[in-house]
Amino acid sequence: MNNEPSGLLLAHRAMLRDLDRCAGLTADLARNSPRLDRKRAAAIADYLTDLCDSIHHHHSAEDDVLWPVLERSAGAHVDLTELTDDHAVLDPKLTRIRSGAAALKAGHIVPAELAADLADLRDTLHEHIADEERTIVPLIKQYVSDDEWNRVEAAIRKRGAKMTFEVPRILAVATEAELAETRKEGGIPVAIMIKLLPLPFKRRENLVFGGAR
Template sequence: MTATAVRPTGVLPPPRAAADDASPPSPRPGPSASRAVAYQRVLHQLVRRELRLLADLSAWAPADDQERIGALTRHAELISRVLLHHHTVERESVWPALLRAVPSARPVVEDWTRRCARIDHMLRDVATAARQWQVAGTTPARTAFATACRVLADAVEDQTADEERSLLPLVAAHLAAEDWAAIAASSRCRLSGPEQLLVLGLALEDSCAADRARLLEGLPWSVRTAWRVYGARRYRAAVVRLRGAPPAA
């Protein structure tokens, strides 16, 4: 089996509910809404951690080492794609479904829209700084990239904290089970097989035992097998190359 055997799916598999959460399909909020909240929190955690690490790692990287520059800027590009896709799914699918159930949430959603538009613009700033570092290979270019990552990390941390405080409780209480099931089934991010397994590893790294189990159980059989056979090993090697240390767990 090779990495190309992994079919692209959503950015992360929707975490399954615990066995005692199981219930028949219902138009009311239920286990699927809980999975939606778990998905959001796991992805937020992943992005926050990786942006912080990118800022720290690039600040100490040799300014003219093209191999190191490539590794860090490619990782920044992957995290940016994951976050942009996540915002698109929220903007086009999650929040419209929530507003159908809770029209009074519109001011909070509008605040999210404004803040995430700013974050999406900052992602472009990171991409520009990455290209400049790749071309120049100088200390000022490296510093500009590290600074852009750190400023973005601060903005994402503030925005996701507010989202988890104000919007995710509404999702848990009001998002219809069939709405989240439809969103999870239709949401696709164009990641290659290796990228998909890398993102899965990033998601699993800091997750609690329950979320780790739900993430793995929510995978298609082919992806779960790929992770067990070679994905976890390759993830560890990729993290060591990027960070100079193995994953936290």
């Protein structure tokens, strides 16, 4: 078996990119911008909420779909206790960020607590994802067949991620080779999303991040 869980790795890459820039943005705004205009405050708050939903979708899909397959395939070679414990602490962190985003949307001011919570989540997930990729990805490649991995990805897609948010973020971190493989595997529906979704998302990013990518 020589599985390359590229979808998992791309999701990690997109997640960490967003956490880095959202933590930096909110830290800067909490220090230097006492008040934002209503439209930008709402845009930032909505983006953070979508990011929290995306992270929850990702780690719950690992818990519910990927971990059982990996435990069945790798058996005694895998111990997911530490990674599962990491997942258990994520939802309270996401809840705090959602609350901070709601406060931002209502008051047009970035709370210092929101910036601190995003920095904490960024640091937590950088460490968690590094551990996951070091320990789990080799086991997927060795023990999970191509057919089984395809079933894992299909089951995760059925869980209903917000594609208008996920696809442009994946495209932003994918290499040309990864994009070509994505087009090949996804066919016409994926080709359409790749063509249509980035432009409105870029406008959204420009409002959130002030034109900085």
